[in-house]
Amino acid sequence: GNSVTQMEGPVTLSEEAFLTINCTYTATGYPSLFWYVQYPGEGLQLLLKATKADDKGSNKGFEATYRKETTSFHLEKGSVQVSDSAVYFCALSTRGNTPLVFGKGTRLSVIA
């Protein structure tokens, strides 16, 4: 079956540090890959996505590249801010009306 594995948290960084959250997947066919972010007390927001191999998704300084050869979609940001503190979920979808397959989530805390 389809699955997503992402690094366990929590991750604690100082402001302006470099962030990497690893995500690997197993899927049949050609999935689309997503990063969602959940701020405390809120729902999930789409952070970025990629729909085919070698695509790079980017938003708000975050980037992730769809690597088919390593089945990975690692999230990176060059300089984190306190406001980036949240839980980050890696997810995949294989078809238009099927549920997302989520990783377990990674909690990020950024301290000033």
Place this chain on the structure above:
Amino acid sequence: DTEVTQTPKHLVMGMTNKKSLKCEQHMGHRAMYWYKQKAKKPPELMFVYSYEKLSINESVPSRFSPECPNSSLLNLHLHALQPEDSALYLCASSQDRGPPDTQYFGPGTRLTVL
């Protein structure tokens, strides 16, 4: 507009109460979803509606009853819930056909069952 709205934001109910959660989207999406999220866990799928018809039911207890009155609205009727049903309930929507599409989530309803 990529907004999914949910009401109420918070709900406290007793085990004998009947209540409903509501979800609305105006993006023309024909797939709508209910997810349940417990603390420090990813969302878990409950139901999927495709063109207003229930297409997936993940073995959810009958005390949860979904309804899709039209292409923009999704309800979740609650009756005789248990304290362990306390969670964040998330609604989402997406395109229904073709290649995988982004699911847009609402802000959720925080449910507490006493």
